[in-house]
Amino acid sequence: MEDIDIAINERCRDVLLAIIEGYFATVNPVGSKFVSENYHLNLSPASIRNIMAVLEDGGYIYQPHFSAGRIPTAKGYKFYIESLMKTEKISKKQKETIKKTFRLENRNINSILHQTSRALSDLSHYTGIVLAPETSLVSLLHIEFVKVKPNNILVIMVFKNAIVENRLIYVYKDIKQNELNRYSGKLNEIIEKRDCGIDDLRDIIESEIHDARENFYSILNDMIFNFTNNIDQNMDNCLYIGPETVLLDEPEFSNNEQIKLLVKAINDKKIIIKLLGLTKSCTTKRIFIGSDAEWSEISGLSLITAPYLSEDKALRGSIGVIGPSRMNYSQVIPIIDFIAEFLGEII
Amino acid sequence: MEDIDIAINERCRDVLLAIIEGYFATVNPVGSKFVSENYHLNLSPASIRNIMAVLEDGGYIYQPHFSAGRIPTAKGYKFYIESLMKTEKISKKQKETIKKTFRLENRNINSILHQTSRALSDLSHYTGIVLAPETSLVSLLHIEFVKVKPNNILVIMVFKNAIVENRLIYVYKDIKQNELNRYSGKLNEIIEKRDCGIDDLRDIIESEIHDARENFYSILNDMIFNFTNNIDQNMDNCLYIGPETVLLDEPEFSNNEQIKLLVKAINDKKIIIKLLGLTKSCTTKRIFIGSDAEWSEISGLSLITAPYLSEDKALRGSIGVIGPSRMNYSQVIPIIDFIAEFLGEII
DNA sequence: ATTTAGCACTTAACTGTTATGAGTGCTAAA
DNA sequence: TTTAGCACTCATAACAGTTAAGTGCTAAAT
Structure with a gap:
């Protein structure tokens, strides 16, 4: 299982990107022929197979079974997010829409957090979560x-x-x-x-x-x-979780046992609190990918989290989105970043 | 689909009871041979088949397919609960245990309600729910x-x-x-x-x-x-729902679509609030059986609810348990009754 | 030195056939 | 009124055969 340290050159990157994007689009293992035909890399399937073998040695992709296409691993996703992905900037207009969804007047903190989890869910189309700030340390x-x-x-x-x-x-x-x-x-x-x-x-x-x-x-x-x-x-009260049922309809959860795992993973607030708690004390966003070291319980899910911090720095919590591992990171990440910042401002 | 009005004599009752208990025990459609062999009714399978045909005309049982055994319908369950079942009384010792699980000192109402939903879940082994009382009318x-x-x-x-x-x-x-x-x-x-x-x-x-x-x-x-x-x-805050994941492992939810329906049914708080709300203004417990007129969204689940009322009559809410339709009513019902009464006393 | 075409091989998934078993309804005998 | 017997239905499992997708490797082509 140990990954071999491989040099990832330009061509490897292109193929990995093609596999990941192909997988996002089809939700099926991606084969060499598919990559060759749909991405203009000017390489034959055979060449792509060679490169795939290298990527597999490096631990970026894997095969569910011998004669199947490739699927990105947690390591592959991470590399994609850090190095390959082009983050879409959030438009001013979108920012305005987000701000409008918060009715700011006459609010207690409870409903602000509630509303945040809803906003996260609505914008990402996945399951938004908000960890309330600790109060014990506040004056x-x-x-x-x-x-x-x-x-x-x-x-x-x-x-x-x-x-x-x-x-x-x-x-x-x-x-x-x-x-x-x-x-x-x-x-x-x-x-x-x-x-x-x-x-x-x-x-x-x-x-x-x-x-x-x-x-x-x-x-x-x-x-x-x-x-x-x-x-x-x-603790129970501290976690606001958006609708988890949207995830049930994602194609990777068509299998019986997977569904149960999914529901249990989301209902097991302890683990989610742990993961969000890890982020709370960070200064920047974190991404946990299912079957990863930190979140081994379920594969197929990802959790993107970001800390928020009130202006007076007294309040410290975190927000996040749970979605399938093949979620649209380039859109979801800026949304989370923006909402985290915005939440910090208004509380 | 209209049920024929049939006279239910002693023998019909015995057979229906056998079918229901048999179904509870095996979670499989119950056939005539099974009833004849396992319940000493001194009747041959053929006779039991005749009686089954009558019960089916009356709408108390049905066949999932032609050559399968019989399963109770919602009407069958209701008849069982009202007329056939022997309610087990809750023992004094059990009552004490329940009381002990509530740590009464230094509590705010939130944690009492939380604790109630947990107690309901723990004792019934299913999913306990508590609808908080309305506060708008209180002085x-x-x-x-x-x-x-x-x-x-x-x-x-x-x-x-x-x-x-x-x-x-x-x-x-x-x-x-x-x-x-x-x-x-x-x-x-x-x-x-x-x-x-x-x-x-x-x-x-x-x-x-x-x-x-x-x-x-x-x-x-x-x-x-x-x-x-x-x-x-x-409203969201008003509902305390115990662990729903326990229901996932019940044998009737082995099928893919059933699981999704289950999770969605429990997560759709609007419907549950509606059902519990119906009970809140009642003076006695109610039972909703999945695929019933009032709860048509899902089959296989039952909801038993009971209202609670504070001593000064200012607080009015309801509690309940969601479980499979073949749950052990004779044990769960007295537990709910007792907890509803006890909750009324302590708030 | 790369790249690619060709080929043998593996596997999942689907298909059609068959056998089995559980359970029924009906009829005629007890 | 009850029951034994029988023909019938349907779900399920097992089995074999086929197809399609995709691979790894080797040898030829660039």
Whole structure:
């Protein structure tokens, strides 16, 4: 299985490009005759076969069975994307259309992310995904305690990026709303004075408000414990996935087992979160190709991801598109790049 | 296609029961010989064939092709569930286990609903779904305005059922946090005095606070417009669906097209919301069987739903389980009933 | 030194035939 | 009223044969 290191000359590149484009067009293994007839390389099938043998040694293409044509491998796709493909620039008009699809007024972050995943799906015609930014590190803007019923207090925390999180907590001693207001007032004072995240706040409280009542401590403990503890739970909410059913109709998923793998791969949010998470901390886009080292679970699918970053750099997440490996990279990649940038601007 | 009205006597019932149970066990069309040999009805295959012909005329069973055994129809399943099946009671021990799976402390409603869908999935071994209760009709408990940045105000509304909703709105005139606090203080006074939902509040404001500044009106207008306008959007969030991939491995979905239909049916949330919505306003459970009048899109699947109702009757939603039509109704139904009741208690 | 034509070979996919087995409906006997 | 017997239908699997696509290799041509 180890690829032989081969020198890829001009002719090799041409043939590889022809195979990849031919495969994109027909979704069938591409043979030497087909390349010779449809791409004006001025080479006979026999010559092309020779070159194909070289490309196969190099690990760029493979044969599904002995007497079949060739199909690009993950390595082949990567080479294509990096070196062979001509990226189409996204037109100004298209940019305007994208911007229009976001109704910007009166939005909470939830619906922006939702809308982003839809925009990605609509424009790429594949499945758009959006990983929400982490909130745990963002500074707090406002805290509110609301007594819902005896012993039940709703803790609402507003972060500087307008994200609102809330938890209902149970306290053993009943506390009046008035008293709760005093607590929250005190905390908001602290927050206003200095920039602090949820963990910082806890430290500050411990070191500064020694005279606080016990209640106060227990509420805060519960609150923070709960927040940090529920992150894992919230992971589900953090992922916005567009319609996966469009992928089902792609010709490579005509086989029974392939379909099941596809559905399972997309429903296995853990893996997708892992892959998108890898991108989140990058500065540039990444491409995962099915059966690749990083995404070995399924072949035939590709995931293109790009990070986004809010202007104040407090918010960091990533977006992506899942499609068949033979998707139209030259169109999809600029769309993702643009939407990632645009999303960074508006959040 | 019209079913002939037939009298179902004791023997018919026995044979139908045998066919249904046989089909559940083997997932294959059930023939007369099989029934005769495996169920001690003391009848020869030939007699059973005669009875089968009657059941087929009545529309309770059908043949996939001429020389095949019989499979229950939707009508057959319904008759089985209503008249033939012995419902297993859920044991006290099982009840305890269910209760334990809910960690009750420090929860927001989101995670409770999430957990419910998981519990449904785990216990039934199929796909659990939960439709969140409508919030638009619930009374308000608390309102808060937080200035996020110039011209951007975050509106947070807490309802009496501890549900928190928030929207970021844009206002043309910049308002200081102090002034916002005065506004929210005023609104909270009103809310405290009388029970009112979001629409009521608007009416009260219009008729009572004539001296309010223009800003105040415009904020409120935006806020309420946005809330009522975004309900449709939020529908997506309202549905919690358990793992659908478990259904893929059921033997009836071995065929290519069937799998696609299955995935599409489950991903088409509109239909599921419609079906669950039908149940929400009912007082008792309902069962939808695939290819039925109400759920014609897919055959082979069944949806069992039950409404839940909070103690104060303010919250009304529904839960359900999607599984193959030959699922173990006698076990799944009591589980759903119990969880629906339990969920009503804890929210 | 390349390139290519020619040829033998491999494989998947399709075709047609046949056999098998499961299950039926009907009729006549018990 | 029940059942044994029989002719019939249809799906499925197995088998052999054919076709078409595509390959690798070698020897001839450029």
